[in-house]
Amino acid sequence: MTREMIIAPSILAADFARLGEEIAAIDTAGADWIHCDVMDGHFVPNISFGADVIKAIRPLTKKVFDVHLMIAPADPYLEAFAKAGADVITVHAEAGPHLDRSLQAIRALGRKAGVSLCPATPDSAIEYVLDRLDLVLVMTVNPGFGGQSFLDSQLAKIARIKAMIGDRPIRLEVDGGITRDNAAAVAAAGADTLVAGSAVFRGKSAAEYASNIAAIRTAAEAGRVPKTKDSAARPLRVGESARIR
Template sequence: MNTIVSASILSADICRLGEELDRIKQSGCDHVHFDVMDGVFVPNISFGVPVLAGVRKHTDMFIDAHLMITDPLKYVGVFADNGADMISFHLESNSDPAAVIREIKTRGIKAGIAIKPGTPVSDVLPFVSSVDMVLVMTVEPGFGGQGFMHETLSKISELKAYIDKECPGTHIQVDGGINAETAALVREAGADILVAGSYLFKAEDMAAAARSMR
């Protein structure tokens, strides 16, 4: 699969969010990554539905909403209704994974399931055939700017081997500490959707940074 570059607006200048969204598109990025944190499932609090609605109004780019929240099933509908093209949620949340996947699919959008660095790949395998994407966190979820955890590479490879055998076409996304160097490592391991925040937004040339991730 071709590498998809997803820009996490967690690292954007929120006071200039419209301009930042334009910069993402002009730089050749493929997706907008929209991190949702509730201060419970993870210690930080980020964006909610009104911000998503504003982002949707401003851009026609593909929006991937990553729900790092305790009860994603409760919120699938409102995020779908306000512009998410894909919703990914955490296997470790309190909601029943199969129910969340069904609800996302009912809304007519793509579904993703995410696992933290410490969660074994075997835990997510029963759900892989039901989703469009599996997100392997390469840092602990909750804050931007963390360093890449190299021990997650074996998890990506394990997941890729399973997908190739059982459900070809399912995407593997990685999120956390991605730059030109780590992008090469995760691509080699099998990932094809690469999320980056700090690396893209702090670059002097975002387009060059995006190209380096491919």
């Protein structure tokens, strides 16, 4: 089943001095979801923002709030993020000892449940929780900082996770170094939800953000063109174009 391609700008790359204006700008520019990267300075080497900021910006848009918790432990804070307005709450497989319990807790709060995998974490980490999931987030950089370069090594992992998902109604999201230059390869590997920070917020206006989002979306859609028999054996390489037939 082919799902609609979702582009989720990460507000980590926004101008925090004008955060409300930036939210309005990407809403107008065609963002499908708003991706909120929450960092604690413990699980990852940076601190971003918490539930109070999400609560403050929630009234500014009706778009889905895709909240990625790069925190450990996550369980004590799930309710706060749900109440703040998160629609999807994603926890890291590496951040706690009882992933199944965390996912159950998210769903019990009435939110969609996601799990994220760092680059060194094998896809087997989610094998036994697939039926608890609404989303899998593959990190294509090491989490903690925006503006990092995409790790090509993760394309094969994305493809394997796509095969694991099969016909389940689970979105496959990719976050880290996504640009118009690698979106086709990521989509060809099986991703249907792309997080982009610096590549979206390059520029100063909603018009420029719209152009950036459109370019990523166009590249991703091109990458989703059905593979020929010759190309089906491997994912596209970064920078390799999908041929539209």
